[in-house]
Amino acid sequence: MMEKMIFGRFIPGDSFIHRLDPRSKLLFVLGFIIIVFLANNTITYALLLAFTFLVILVSRIRLYFLVNGLKPVLILMIFTFLLHLFFTQEGNLLWEWRFINIYEEGLRQGIYISVRFLVLVFMTTVLTLTTSPISITDGLETLLDPFKKVKLPVHELALMMSIALRFIPTLMDETDKIMKAQMARGSDLSAGSLSQRLKAVVPLLVPLFVSAFKRAEDLATAMEVRGYRGGEGRTRYRQLKWDLEDTVALLSLVVLAGVLIYFRQ
Amino acid sequence: MDIKLQQVSYAYAKGTPFEKRALFDVDLTITSGTYKAIIGHTGSGKSTILQHFNALLKPTEGVVQIGDRRIEAGKKNKDLKAIRQKVGIVFQFPEHQLFEETVLKDIMFGPMNFGVSAEEAESRARDLVDLVGLPTEVLEKSPFDLSGGQMRRVAIAGVLAMQPEVIVLDEPTAGLDPRGQKEMMDMFYALHKEKGLTTILVTHSMEDAARYADEIAIMHEGRCVLTDTPRKLFSEEALLKEFRLELPRIVQFQHRLEKMIGHALPQVCLTEEELAKAVAHAIKESDRP
Numbered sequence: 001m002m003e004k005m006i007f008g009r010f011i012p013g014d015s016f017i018h019r020l021d022p023r024s025k026l027l028f029v030l031g032f033i034i035i036v037f038l039a040n041n042t043i044t045y046a047l048l049l050a051f052t053f054l055v056i057l058v059s060r061i062r063l064y065f066l067v068n069g070l071k072p073v074l075i076l077m078i079f080t081f082l083l084h085l086f087f088t089q090e091g092n093l094l095w096e097w098r099f100i101n102i103y104e105e106g107l108r109q110g111i112y113i114s115v116r117f118l119v120l121v122f123m124t125t126v127l128t129l130t131t132s133p134i135s136i137t138d139g140l141e142t143l144l145d146p147f148k149k150v151k152l153p154v155h156e157l158a159l160m161m162s163i164a165l166r167f168i169p170t171l172m173d174e175t176d177k178i179m180k181a182q183m184a185r186g187s188d189l190s191a192g193s194l195s196q197r198l199k200a201v202v203p204l205l206v207p208l209f210v211s212a213f214k215r216a217e218d219l220a221t222a223m224e225v226r227g228y229r230g231g232e233g234r235t236r237y238r239q240l241k242w243d244l245e246d247t248v249a250l251l252s253l254v255v256l257a258g259v260l261i262y263f264r265q
Numbered sequence: 266m267d268i269k270l271q272q273v274s275y276a277y278a279k280g281t282p283f284e285k286r287a288l289f290d291v292d293l294t295i296t297s298g299t300y301k302a303i304i305g306h307t308g309s310g311k312s313t314i315l316q317h318f319n320a321l322l323k324p325t326e327g328v329v330q331i332g333d334r335r336i337e338a339g340k341k342n343k344d345l346k347a348i349r350q351k352v353g354i355v356f357q358f359p360e361h362q363l364f365e366e367t368v369l370k371d372i373m374f375g376p377m378n379f380g381v382s383a384e385e386a387e388s389r390a391r392d393l394v395d396l397v398g399l400p401t402e403v404l405e406k407s408p409f410d411l412s413g414g415q416m417r418r419v420a421i422a423g424v425l426a427m428q429p430e431v432i433v434l435d436e437p438t439a440g441l442d443p444r445g446q447k448e449m450m451d452m453f454y455a456l457h458k459e460k461g462l463t464t465i466l467v468t469h470s471m472e473d474a475a476r477y478a479d480e481i482a483i484m485h486e487g488r489c490v491l492t493d494t495p496r497k498l499f500s501e502e503a504l505l506k507e508f509r510l511e512l513p514r515i516v517q518f519q520h521r522l523e524k525m526i527g528h529a530l531p532q533v534c535l536t537e538e539e540l541a542k543a544v545a546h547a548i549k550e551s552d553r554p
Contacts, residue, residue: 187374
């Protein structure tokens with residue numbers, strides 16, 4: 001069940017996008033998120049969509065895999081689409097049946113919002129699919145470096161993030177194991193009334209919490225034993241390197257922004 | 266209740282880039298009332314195969330026959346609860362599955378899920394705590410206050426309380442001290458002998474497989490490559506090497522002894538007692554004029 005979910009996962013590969021510096025990728029996604037809001041008509045939204053698919057193509061991630069893995073998110077998207085479709089009451093009336101009225105503007109807004117949602121989710125997923133969690137945190141730590149001056153605990157934040165990311169698969173495995181052990185003892189998570197199902201979660205959550213706390217404690221001890229004492233004076237094994245390719249990637253974003261500004265109303 | 270795997274294949278995360286095949290065309294039969302060991306190197310598919318025994322995993326190809334239920338690849342299977350009651354699984358490090366406030370409640374969890382009354386479940390729990398070698402006082406304690414070994418025993422009692430017809434043990438003694446290991450294995454063997462409990466032991470330990478099993482199946486890279494009695498299997502050192510498995514220590518010792526005295530014993534001995542008898546016998550024979 002959970003193995004199909006790809007949001008936040010990393011697939012090793014060797015495409016142009018895989019090889020980019022994590023800093024440029026982070027800046028790229030951040031820039032893209034801002035640029036998305038420049039779009040306000042059909043041409044600009046179509047351009048955004050085309051650009052996103054271009055990026056997916058370059059990243060060599062199979063589209064089928066991406067769509068399949070993001071199904072839960074896509075359901076949310078369809079829901080927002082329907083919300084806009086039914087509750088916007090502007091423009092010409094397109095269709096009417098009993099109490100359901102669909103207006104032109106509702107349809108337009110619904111499509112725009114869904115496209116916006118889609119490109120954002122796809123783009124951020126491409127980022128996590130092509131960048132290992134370690135490089136993401138490395139990139140983030142370097143990018144946030146200037147904020148150390150204002151006493152932002154950048155290193156600690158980055159460490160927290162990398163530990164959290166590191167333990168997601170471990171906790172998923174653990175959940176799977178405990179779930180199976182309880183299922184083998186006859187607990188049933190998918191049947192019965194809502195209250196029965198909620199009760200069935202307890203045998204899952206208690207062991208999971210117990211082991212998570214134990215793991216945290218073990219990790220803290222292991223770090224201390226190996227002389228960890230914060231980010232001060234810490235050197236890095238993996239050096240980040242900004243290449244021409246990274247500049248090219250960011251420039252493509254500037255071009256996209258220019259084109260969007262030209263075509264928007 | 267027999268369990269039969271026919272041409273079973275299994276792949277994790279099928280249809281994604283993470284797809285990983287773990288089992289290839291496995292044929293395996295566990296006859297009712299026998300003690301079967303499944304041995305193999307790490308990553309040979311042992312843990313995957315054991316989850317097929319109570320339909321926690323459904324084969325991606327092939328058929329699993331559990332008693333009179335057929336679990337076929339690609340078919341929806343409803344109401345697997347009856348199977349889960351009949352086939353109890355003690356997972357690796359089962360102490361991680363404890364969650365209740367008291368040991369008593371935790372042991373009662375399994376049977377009550379299968380519709381056993383609270384009184385009956387409690388009486389089973391009281392009997393089992395004794396059987397797994399814990400004092401009665403622990404029943405009222407929180408399972409999290411116990412030592413690791415005690416928690417393991419509670420978890421095992423929790424599975425036995427379901428009164429399964431088949432019990433599957435996945436490395437039940439991993440991480441226990443030598444004495445605890447022996448006690449636990451002897452307890453399962455006694456249950457097997459006294460109650461006719463069909464037992465499937467998944468293990469790394471050649472010694473346990475040699476000592477207790479009627480039959481051993483060897484898993485290697487997702488395939489079931491050999492099934493035979495321990496005595497025959499452990500006579501074939503070369504074959505075992507091929508699957509990166511060692512001989513039980515006692516058999517290794519026997520080989521060294523045979524080399525030293527320049528006399529081969531009539532057969533491979535599987536336990537210390539057996540070897541001692543065989544040696545005594547051989548000495549008597551040689552004393553005879």
